[in-house]
Amino acid sequence: MIRNLYQIDKHHISKVEYDNTPDDLDENVDHWLEIKVDDRQEIVPILEEHDFDELILKDFVKPSKLHNLRLSSEAMVLNLPISNSENIYVKETLTLMIRPGLLVTIVHQSNQIFTGLINSLNNNPFDLNIDLNYLVYFMVSYVLKKTANHIQKARNEVDDLSKKLDEAPEELDISDIIDVKDNVHNLSNIVEDQYIALQAIPKLRWADGVVRIDDEIGRTIKNYGFILDLTSRLEENIKGVQSHYQLLLQERSNKKLNTLTIIQAIFVPLTLLTGIYGMNFVNMPELNMVNGYFVFLIVIVIIAITELWVFWRRGWFD
Template identity: 20%
Template sequence: MPALYRLTDRLEALDPEQGTDPAQPVIEVLRTDELDSIGIEDIDALESLRSLASSQSSYVDAFPDCMIGSLSIPNKNDLLDEPSCFGFYLDQMRLIFVDDGNICESILNSIAKARPACNLTVARVLYEFLKFTVKDDTLFLADVEDKLGDTEENILDRKRHVTNHHMLQIRRKILKLDNYYQQLSDMSSIMSEDEHHMLAKEERRLFHLFSQQADRLMQRAQSLKDYSLQLRELYQMQIDTQQNEIMRWFTVITTIFVPLTLITSWYGMNFQNMPELASPYAYPIIIVVCVALIVVELGFFKKKKWL
């Protein structure tokens, strides 16, 4: 069932069965299989809307008498999950969302309850819609930065749950955010330029403001991307340090046993005329020499801070 709204001094929900004045601006939410009923005569525009409705990117096409685009909003609870995707159609009197889910209707209902500024137009509703999609993103990015800080502490503390897979997931999530804000910035820039002069001057100004907001969010996401690269380098440094420590221990242990191995090999030859073999004190003397060698070596390694 489609959702229907009209513009008076505010955004007002209507019964889809209720008739509307053709001269009155309306906002609709339709499903993909209802596209043929919206009465778009431009076949290219209709096909563009149909293809963009399921596009996993944010994009807009500007036609002489309308704008057709798509929005792909990432799931903030799980950035690696599938995004919410839908298309939109904007002309002088209509704003139509093509959404097979319920996100568009939910956002429009929130806008209606918020009662935005007077003199609403369909383009102004689209601006409010876009603004609503990023309204908490500054706090969200701050939370992402805090989580990166926690990851940095875990890396320095050598927590076991920080793995290559974990670092790769962080990288992928931030890349998705960066791509999302960059697409929003490009899309709103195209709308603010309005090459076909479909929008009013104030509406172009609003989309320009949104473009600047998207730019700021993109810059923040890019700084987080740089931070994630630094974390990746720090993680690799910690791995290299651990490997060096393991190799150092192997080297120390090997060095300790090299002279002992030489002594045992030397006296393991069992030549007939080796004088030490006949001495009753030879065995305890060799034990004392081996222990003394170990003590000297341990003292040397500790002095060199290898232990």
């Protein structure tokens, strides 16, 4: 488990020492407690030190798939679906808890969702007034930025697949398309779940008015429709690639069937002739011809060549 405590001092965020004791926190300064852990059960003692109620604690330890957001008199808990850092098509959960003076985030230990976030805030050229509300807003924006990058990566995979289909379709297998299609579908689900989870944020207000979520987040989420459109277009594109590939497979099958049809058409009259002369009638004048066998061979060759010429003229070999 990795624990980092940051102090939010208006225009700067700095890391401070932390021994899990909430009494050591300066009540006049906002703090962000970042926790990275594989087994969330390990964080129970830490959260109990901060006097979280049972429902809030439950959402931290075992995020609910049905309740992305929980609001109590003392805190808000948001379970936000995000992508795994190593495989963007695998869904994980980022849990954010915000209450007066403290923001707690919990994510999988290997996830790098907030890498570079503090530097971006501290090095901004606008001398912004950083508080918990703005930090939550910045985190949401950061997640959306990461999601947009993931969509771009998925788009590149679809474009590469489409290019390969145009240039070297024989090197492509249907399993390659299905894998990319599944990946795009999984990413689309993550994006949709993010949108659903974020929808409630702009409406949140605490009864005492101490903690609120800035309207900037609401404006950011309204622009989320653009990301949803991107994922929808991605799914349509990969469906188009799959349809194109299936048409190519069908065309290959049709060419094979066309070849078999031509061969069958050539042998139909030849089979008829051999069937006729294979009958055991007594009076068959051609059987007494000295060169009858060779004449018969010449006839069937002429018939076969004539059929091939007719098929070629009619475009059967195109």
